[in-house]
Amino acid sequence: MFRAAQIHNIVFDLDGTLYTSEKIAREITVAAENLVAQTRGLTSAQGRNLLRSAKKRLAENLEEEPTLTRTCLELGIDVADLHRAFQQHVHPERYLENDPILFALLDSLRDQCDLYIYTNNNLPLTRKILALLGVEELFSRLYTIEFCGTPKPDANALQKVIADIGGTPDSFLFVGDRQAVDLKAPRALGSSVLLVRDTSDLLQIHKILGIIP
Structure with a gap:
């Protein structure tokens, strides 16, 4: 109430x-996928699949949709590194x-x-x-x-x-x-x-x- x-x-x-903005959301997701790929020595496609699998697994454990940041943390990505990637690759001024x-x-x-x-x-x-x-x-x-x-x-x-x-x-x-x-x-x-x-x-x-x- x-x-x-x-x-x-x-x-x-x-x-x-x-x-x-779907385009900004997409840039954020792609930046995270590429960072996961780089830290694991994977291709961009493999990084995308790994992030999706981790998100699905985490959703089942939490019984709710996890945030992108929480999913990246689950994969051992440092928060500071994730946000450096966002600053480099996310361009809201375009949209x-x-x-x-x-x-x-x-x-x-x-x-x-x-x-x-x-x-x-x-x-x-x-x-x-x-x-x-x-x-x-x-x-x-x-x-x-x-x-x-x-x-x-x-x-x-x-x-x-x-x-x-x-x-x-x-x-x-x-x-x-x-x-x-x-x-x-x-x-x-x-x-x-x-x-x-x-x-x-x-x-x-x-x-x-x-x-x-």
């Missing part, structure tokens, strides 16, 4: 939540542009709440994406893999984010596109959560907070 009067902090996931509608949606929330990003992405790429969308200035702080240390979902990392922002869990609304990754852990702590499938779904926040009827 949402407790609009208690919500003072809104924490957004980034990829798939504030924007959607993203200023989004004035997103800016207006987010800006209208700031009178009532502070806005934050909590993402498995790295800080340079997160800043680049937000700058391309034209919304970087709207967020009080960005919580990326450098701050958290471990990727979502992780209860300790989540509590570290909440403690750094300040406030009780019920003063938070977490917004994301993946139930198991972005929302399950915050809900367990007592935070409000909102699942979105498209940026237009962000308007639901305004209804939750009573900004629009």
Whole structure:
């Protein structure tokens, strides 16, 4: 249940939540596949197959879809090496542009709440994406893999984010596109959560907070 009067902090996931781009998602996956291949002395195709097999095996063990980062960790890939590959081979500037509608949606929330990003992405790429969308200035702080240390979902990392922002869990609304990754852990702590499938779904926040009827 949402407790609009208690919500003072809104924490957004980034990829798939504030924007959607199959081409960026593909570049991220290819960068990971190639890194797996390089570290194992495999061809790109073999690296792709190994990553897919590891993801399937991990999904069976966890009984939920694992993140790409978690799967790479399972294969012994260092998080820092993975994100160096992302910085070298992922080019959001090819696909993203200023989004004035997103800016207006987010800006209208700031009178009532502070806005934050909590993402498995790295800080340079997160800043680049937000700058391309034209919304970087709207967020009080960005919580990326450098701050958290471990990727979502992780209860300790989540509590570290909440403690750094300040406030009780019920003063938070977490917004994301993946139930198991972005929302399950915050809900367990007592935070409000909102699942979105498209940026237009962000308007639901305004209804939750009573900004629009």
